[in-house]
Amino acid sequence: MPTASRPWVPVAALLAMLVSGIFLLADDGCGRGTGRWTGAGMPMMGADPGAGWLAGDGEPVDGLGEARRRAEEFAERLAPGLVVGEVMRFTENYYAELEEPDGTKATEVLVDPASGATQLEFGPARMWNTRYGMMTRSGSSDRLGPEQAQDIAQQWADDRDGLTVEDAEAFPGYYTLHTLRDGRIEGMLSVHDVSGAVWYHGWHGDFEEMSEGP
Secondary structure (H helix, E strand, O other), rough: OOOOOOOOHHHHHHHHHHHOOEEOOOOOOOOOOOOHHHHHHHHOOOOOOHHHHEEEOOOOHHHHHHHHEEEEEEEHHHHOEEEEEEEEEEEEEEEEEEEOOOEEEEEEEEEOOOOOOEEEEHHOOOOOOOOOOOOOOOOOOOOOOOHHHHHHHHHHHHHHOEEEEOOEEOOOOOEEEEEEEOOOOEEEEEOOOOOEEEEEOOOOOEEEEEOOOO
């Protein structure tokens, strides 16, 4: 029986979002951050109307392949031509990147492992994405490049006991990077491409496995 069309938000995700804010690394003109903390910009909770939400069938998702199929169905509803790239499995959810036909990153989605319900990811994908989220692109042309975003993310990681970051992947309005501990994926974070704000994705739980393509 199909699940009710109400937002799926795991308890762990709610707690993570409530206790996390955004670590704003204000640029001092030399690519360095001041490390100022702000609690602004909490993620919008609940599903977006229409294309931003796909109800599940109430059946558990059986692995990365099935999570990819759910993300593909969601992508078809969201916009023509979108394809699914990387899919990751965490203890709390499945995560997938959606890509444009030309291979550029479009947005990020979550798949509920218990029901298959699929929605735009909490946080940056909803609040910062200038094409599929709530943010409209400002007139500023002074945007961070991927190397700058990676430097900012690493500054944030330096204060977290040996955490490192991988290369920055550009989404509309922000970058997303994997975080690593001892060379293994630990989680991910995003960096706003104008303000340099850092938003850790604290709703995933522990990383388990991933698939980079169909």
